[in-house]
Amino acid sequence: MRADARANHDHLLAVAGPVIAERGVDASMRDIARQAGVGLATLLRHFPTRESLLEALLRSQFDELTDRAAEVETAKTAEEALLDWLRAFVACTTDYRGVVNSMVSAIEDPESALHSSCVAMRAAGTRLLTRAQAEGVARTDLDGADLFALGASLAWLGDQPALRPRAGHLFDVVMSAVLAGPEEAARRP
Incomplete structure (x- = not known):
């Protein structure tokens, strides 16, 4: 994985963890993407x-x-x-x-x-x-x-x-x- 892709991947995980801890495993993927400052397509590219x-x-x-x-x-x-x-x-x-x-x-x-x-x-x-x-x-x-x-x-x-x-x-x-x-x-x- 390229360095920038790895950085995006790690950033998405860092944001998703607290969101899921607070809202549960059914937290909206769209909300996670929004919190991470990326589009839903970017999140889904890393985590389909x-x-x-x-x-x-x-x-x-x-x-x-x-x-x-x-x-x-x-x-x-x-x-x-x-x-x-x-x-x-x-x-x-x-x-x-x-x-x-x-x-x-x-x-x-x-x-x-x-x-x-x-x-x-x-x-x-x-x-x-x-x-x-x-x-x-x-x-x-x-x-x-x-x-x-x-x-x-x-x-x-x-x-x-x-x-x-x-x-x-x-x-x-x-x-x-x-x-x-x-x-x-x-x-x-």
Whole structure:
């Protein structure tokens, strides 16, 4: 990509991020172009669909989550690693209002621009869950798809203004059901 095209691309992402954070994933592409000081055709040349724009915004965050899983996997206990990563997952997915629906759809649609990032992120969380299960500190009746669904549900709570104040407490409640000491984990199905 030419330097001027890269600069336009980066500028569009820099403008789109706050717009989508404020107005949600259904923010008007025309409004994003207007805020960026370009025509709609310029925005669409860089990002032909809303999903391609979301993918570009989220890819780096999802890649960071995937990398973070690898870091905490070796640096922390299994329980701490899973908690740390899931908190980061929830925080990341609440940066942009309404992104949870896009993620949930993308994980099931191999043609989606978000699919590969979501699959890699889910796989990273699955590794952390599997490690916690192997060490006897997590329920064994959950899998990576369940963890992704729980994380998406917790992120959805943070996306709802009326429920946002309860999101942290409910995260702790859910995680206390997922993680337990070895004795309690052994008693669970």
